[in-house]
Amino acid sequence: MKPKNYKIFIVEDNALYAKVLKRQLSQNESYNVKTFETGRECIANLSDEPDVITLDYTLPDMNGAEILKEIRSELPSTHVIIISGQNDINTAVKLLKDGAYDYITKGPDTRERLENIIKNIHESDQLRIENTLLRDVVKKKYDFKNLIKGGSREIDHVFDLMTKAVQTNISVSVTGETGTGKELIAKGIHYNSPRSNKPFVPVNISAIPESLIESELFGHEKGSFTGADSRKIGKFEAAHGGTLFLDEIAELDINIQTKLLRVIQERELTRVGGLESIPIDVRIITATHKKLPTLVAEGKFRQDLYYRLLGLPIEAPPLRDRGNDVILLAKYFVNEFCKDNGLPLKNLSNEVTNKLLSYPFPGNIRELKAIMELSCVMSNDENIEVQHLNLNFKDDVTNLLAKEKTLEEYTEEIINHFLNNYNNNVRLVASKLNIGKSTIYRMLQKNPN
Numbered sequence: 001m002k003p004k005n006y007k008i009f010i011v012e013d014n015a016l017y018a019k020v021l022k023r024q025l026s027q028n029e030s031y032n033v034k035t036f037e038t039g040r041e042c043i044a045n046l047s048d049e050p051d052v053i054t055l056d057y058t059l060p061d062m063n064g065a066e067i068l069k070e071i072r073s074e075l076p077s078t079h080v081i082i083i084s085g086q087n088d089i090n091t092a093v094k095l096l097k098d099g100a101y102d103y104i105t106k107g108p109d110t111r112e113r114l115e116n117i118i119k120n121i122h123e124s125d126q127l128r129i130e131n132t133l134l135r136d137v138v139k140k141k142y143d144f145k146n147l148i149k150g151g152s153r154e155i156d157h158v159f160d161l162m163t164k165a166v167q168t169n170i171s172v173s174v175t176g177e178t179g180t181g182k183e184l185i186a187k188g189i190h191y192n193s194p195r196s197n198k199p200f201v202p203v204n205i206s207a208i209p210e211s212l213i214e215s216e217l218f219g220h221e222k223g224s225f226t227g228a229d230s231r232k233i234g235k236f237e238a239a240h241g242g243t244l245f246l247d248e249i250a251e252l253d254i255n256i257q258t259k260l261l262r263v264i265q266e267r268e269l270t271r272v273g274g275l276e277s278i279p280i281d282v283r284i285i286t287a288t289h290k291k292l293p294t295l296v297a298e299g300k301f302r303q304d305l306y307y308r309l310l311g312l313p314i315e316a317p318p319l320r321d322r323g324n325d326v327i328l329l330a331k332y333f334v335n336e337f338c339k340d341n342g343l344p345l346k347n348l349s350n351e352v353t354n355k356l357l358s359y360p361f362p363g364n365i366r367e368l369k370a371i372m373e374l375s376c377v378m379s380n381d382e383n384i385e386v387q388h389l390n391l392n393f394k395d396d397v398t399n400l401l402a403k404e405k406t407l408e409e410y411t412e413e414i415i416n417h418f419l420n421n422y423n424n425n426v427r428l429v430a431s432k433l434n435i436g437k438s439t440i441y442r443m444l445q446k447n448p449n
Contacts, residue, residue, distance in 0.1 A: 006122055007050040010035045011042045011067070012083070013059050021054065024111050025118065039067040046074050051125060052101075052118055057084035057091075065095065072099045079121050081114065147188045148181060149332050150325035154317040158185065161314045166193040171311030174287040179364030180316035182287040183247060190243040195283060198242030203235050206248040213256055215272050218263065224273020236269055236280050243283045249309065250290040250301065261305045284309065319361040319368060326356050329365060333372040334384065344382055351386045358420045359391050412443055 008031055012018035018035040025033050034050075036042040039062035042053065053071060057064035064082050071080055079101040084091070092103040101121065104113055144159050165172050166189055174182040183202060190200045208216050215225075219234030235244060246252075252260065263269045264284065268277045286309050295301035319326060330348060338345050348356075352375075361367050371390055378388040405413070418429045419440075430437045 006030045006032060006125075007048060007052075008033045008118065009042055009045070009050040009053040011037075011039065011053060011059065012056045013037050014056075021111060021114065024115060028119075030122070031118075038062075039070075042067065043070050043074075046071065049075060050078055052079045052081065052121055054081045054083055054114060054118075057082050057086075057095075065098065068095060068098055068100055081117060083110065083114070144188050144192070147184055149329050150322060151328065152317075152322040152325045154322050155325060158314060158316065161312065162189055162192075165189045165312050165314070169195075169283050171283070171309055172285045172314060173292075173310050173312070174285065174314045174316060175291075176287075176289065176316030177318050177364055178289050179366035180318060181365055182316050183245065185314060185316060186243070186245045186285040186287065189285060190245075190283070193243075193283070195242050199239050200243050200245065201235050201239035202245040202247060204247045206251040210253050213253065214259065217256070217260070218269045218271055219274075220272035221274040224271075228273065231271070234269070234271065236263065236282060237278065239282045241281055243285060246284065246286045248288055249286040250288040250292060250295055252301075254300065254302070257302045257305050261302060261308060264305075264308050284311075319364045324357075326361070326368065327353055329368055330356055330372050333369045334376055337373045337376045341376075343376060346376060346379055346382055346384050349383055349385050352384055352389060354420055355386055355389060355391060358417055412447065415440055415443055 008025060010018050010021050010025075010033060012021065012035065015037065018037070022033045022035050025031050034045070034048075036045065037059075039059045042055075055064050055067055055071075059067070064084070068080055068082070071078060076099075080099070082092075082095050082100050082103045083106060084103065085106050087105045095103055102117055104110060104117070144162055148155060148158070162185060172186070172189060174185050176182055186202075187200060190196060203216065205213065215228075215232060215234065217234050217236060219237055220228050220232050222228055222231050263280070267281070268279045270277055292301055292306055296303045296306050319329075327348070334346055334348070337343070356368075363370075372384075374390055375384045375388040379385070415429065415433065418432055419426075422428045422432070426437050426440050430440055
């Protein structure tokens with residue numbers, strides 16, 4: 001049996017009529033119904049915080065207007081339904097202006113009308129509560145630090161930029177290598193912005209055939225082309241009021257770029273095969289792992305569209321540049337995988353930690369997640385050891401050169417790699433690299449961390 005947790009007060013001096021109303025409403029197993037014969041008795045029990053009060057306008061001690069004022073003062077969110085024996089339009093209008101939810105006149109259909117009104121109020125309240133709970137869950141889930149794990153300086157900088165982004169509707173362009181969490185950044189911005197109650201619509205441009213991209217983005221009318229059997233709402237319309245996330249924007253065909261620019265400038269679109277101009281209100285966040293300025297210089301991406309989309313640029317840092325975040329993320333992935341699969345929690349050995357810190361992670365966070373999940377499967381006890389890691393070091397040179405750096409920066413990275421592998425034994429590292437110990441000491445003094 002469901003708990004009777006929806007509280008209803010019936011304030012009615014006619015005991016028989018009050019009993020009839022109570023019996024009628026109590027048929028709903030969610031309703032907890034109490035009756036009172038006077039206004040003062042009702043007011044004395046407002047500490048129970050009823051959800052709905054049905055109030056006879058004419059009571060022996062107070063009239064409905066006086067009681068309504070007391071209720072609105074103490075419980076402004078409680079719904080008050082006035083029941084009167086008189087069909088007085090002026091009184092009804094004044095009571096509604098003063099905060100009554102509804103005004104009904106006693107008659108043969110009063111019970112049915114009252115039941116329907118309370119049913120509608122109850123459903124509305126339930127929906128409001130569910131929406132509030134959902135918003136709280138979403139807000140907690142998409143809190144920056146719940147969404148993106150890390151405490152490095154690089155990630156703190158990303159959080160700072162995300163904070164700036166949520167304060168306005170400025171377009172955001174997220175760049176970074178594949179697997180660095182660009183969509184998570186977009187979601188974090190959307191779900192912490194004033195648009196959070198509206199849709200977040202992701203579109204992976206590279207996953208849509210070139211012949212269909214216009215229809216996917218802008219929609220089409222029935223019969224506009226072969227196979228268009230019905231009207232289709234595009235991603236822009238689906239995201240109205242919310243955020244459209246255009247992932248891999250660099251893959252967009254140059255002809256569609258022109259149409260996209262027009263839609264952004266005019267804030268309206270026309271479906272394929274249609275004539276109607278449809279106004280749209282969307283925030284656009286784009287992402288790419290390519291360098292758009294280079295594509296602009298090569299004539300492969302429109303310069304005017306590039307500047308329209310640029311807005312606030314955010315670079316998602318590669319995992320190899322995030323220091324100890326690698327270990328924080330590795331432990332997080334291990335704990336989540338063990339929890340989801342009913343495995344005992346596992347620990348990372350010191351050797352595993354050192355290996356992870358020295359590995360360049362060309363696949364970034366996505367690769368780390370796959371590596372740690374496999375290590376959980378391969379480990380037979382509570383510890384994850386080096387032999388459980390599937391690290392691919394054969395492309396070390398390619399990975400080292402993946403990001404342009406100065407010769408000095410490359411040298412420091414190589415020295416740090418060897419220091420990690422040989423437990424910070426400066427003499428041994430100097431011997432392995434055929435360099436002087438003073439070179440290593442100067443580097444350590446320059447970069448003590």
